[in-house]
Amino acid sequence: LLTAQSESELAAVLSHEIAHVTQHHLARMIAGQQGDSLASMAAIAIAILAARNNPQASQAAITSMQAHAMQRQLDFTRTHEQEADRIGLDILQKSNFNIHAMPEFLDRLQKATRLLEGNMPGYLRTHPITSERIADIENRVQKQSYRLIADSLDFQLVRTKLIGGQKTAVDAVAYFNDALGAQKHGNPIAQRYGLVSALLRNNEVERAAQELATLRRQSRDDPAARNNPMIETLAGQVKRAAMNDTDALAFYHAAVQNHPQHRALIYDYADLLLSSDQAETAVKLLTEQLIRHPSDTTLYDLQARGYNLLGKRFEQHQALAYSHAWQGNLHAAIEQLELAKQAGGSFYQLSTIESDLRELREMVDAHGRK
Template sequence: MKTSALSMAIKALVLSVSIVGMGSVVPSVAVAGPGLPTLGEGADVSVSAERRLGDSIIRELYRDPDYLDDPVLQDYVQAQWLALLAAARARGELPPELEEHFAWEVLLGRDRSINAFALPGGYLGVHLGLLGVVANRDELASVLAHELSHVTQRHIARLLTQQNRQTPLLLGTMVLAMLAASKNPQAAQALTVGGQALAVQNQLNFSRDMEREADRVGYSLMAPAGFAPQGFVGMFDKLQQANRLNDNGSWPYLRSHPLTTQRVADMQARLPLQAAREVLVPTLEHAMLAARARVLSRPGADMLRQWLAEPRSNGFAQRAPHQQVGAWYAAILAASQLHEPRQARQWLARLQAAVQGDTRAHTLAQWLGAEIELAAGDAAAAWQQLPALGREDRPGLLLRAQIALLLGRAPEMVGPLQTWVSTHPRDASAWQALASISQAQGQTLRAIRAEAEAHAARYDYAAAIDRFKAGQEWARKSSSAQDFVEVSIIDTRLRTVQALAKEQAAAALH
């Protein structure tokens, strides 16, 4: 699939430049003054306007081929993100208005570069390259805490306020268009703005004062959220090493978040001496999920074969337990992608034996076992690999629904999925799973409504309206007994989504 010009623009904006989809297109305007205003001071951009801007960007990211909804990885990152949000709330760093109106959602991208970015409206983007390189959960949390602090301190709104010659949405659109021309070879002849785009890119970076503030606030969230503050120092060590290697292009985080000696020294000084001497050992869960990120980032067949052979390498038995577990996980998933299920099952037995006693790691191994059997075409064996049905995590719920469809066990999943979407109405994948389950049971009206909700959850209001109207039309023509409750819900939701579509269209014009 070819990436559209708009999609290329969005990626140029938020994946290479990292934060803030906005900045002046006038190169002479300064981005930051000598000091930061206090929270809210001068932030003329309303919370609602910032959220609308984030929604407009995220709608395009959902359509990007690199967008990845991997429930296992997303569940891991989202759990850390929510823990940091809770810490920010407890410390008074999260204003109630932001907590209520912002999305606080995580998106994953298959990009193998080491990067993460915060967007307007409380969205967080994480590249698989970052997940694959961080040594432990605490290093990952340090990046998330830093990005969260950019949002809670309203750095995006401050930049917009400083450059308020144009409205945020128009400004974002203009920057996107310029960056599209500079990133898309097919558009090069249309606009010759390479130098201008570079100037814009330089202005989109946060000021050094904002970076230091995000460091300080982010660091203060680590311990209250259950993470070791040493994670900040460990991540900074990685960034410093990349700087010394002159940044080969795989570290866009360095360009959007310049690492200064002063910032490094500040983080090191904040760490107590005893803590500085402690070595953070990765959990088995982190080792497994870092391996998953590396494999799912599409590294190519040669790398997959290298990972497949790693557990047979010399000295493997002498490696630390977390290193062995990570290598087995990567080998199993690589074998599955290379269509070698027999080898995948052999390594799975080793992995499951190694993680006995670690509840979370054991669950991950069970999900992986179900995945490889599903990929091998054995749905019955996949079902047997699943943990016992209880309180379902999102990854287990969606995997169970997928397997149930193949086994003709769709009725078992209706209740769990409906319960889930009632408490997680913005989970597009869960809505889509419910649509498939409902269709398999012959519940066409409910399937159509679930499809509409999936589109609405990703801000594709035009598609959602189309499906809601299709549901109304089906209900009018159907001769079977009607689910009047479902019809009433469709009528109500159609009016709601039509209103949201009008707001979306009006915002795009301003």
């Protein structure tokens, strides 16, 4: 996200990855590797038999087989990348993004790889960028007119938050102060959002509140900013940092009504409720949210905190078990379910636990057989 200089560039990466999924590239690669493995085993068997008469010829055969397997892997990667580029470009265009962003982004990544050498990120190791790939995409887009697509405010806010998060609090405050003071290229609403966030991290709560008020005034004439959930979440954090929990609770309650699907608001509101001796309200809120988002581990963790405060040990361990299970930590999930059994519950609750335990143990056994 930080490498992308526009929302269209980020969309180009996502469309490329979507193409990998829709074309089943991973499954096709695994199937190809399985076929190569059978051929390799046969070649090794023949080489072992041949070694009785000519050891050097046997070694040459094994080396040739290994080289062939490596070349096959490279061919698979090259073919899949080209296919993902072609289909991803079509997805990008149908999504009304700037298709010229794809070759621009790849060209910048290619230049970056020359500087990174051994410290190359995983994405670049698994997605080799070549001049041939870039030229092929440029040929596809050159006949299309260049459309400048404005970045959404959400993209700018997220990118601003990440930029600030990579710096110390002091450096982030200085960075956004400089950007706003010099009126550098960029969205002033996003830049002030970054400043408020940095001030909070630096424990400058009073100034953060002042800058938030300025941000609110700036947002009045921008429909995307006027009631933006990310800005609302930040506003709630400022109110909470000011140690006025009553005001903060009222604010969060209204904000969640306006943005019931924005989970950052839900997390903060639930955390504040739990810290304000309102565990029952928090658990009710979290239970409703888990119906919408049954794989959200943060919601389960917050729910477990609420049940703990209410003294409901069965429900606490059950929530922790689901959190671990969705994170793939099956052994920890089983351990929490066993603790839930020990805590006791109704016939229906215990039956649910037994069913979950059977399913998790089957998953552990299946994983162990692989």
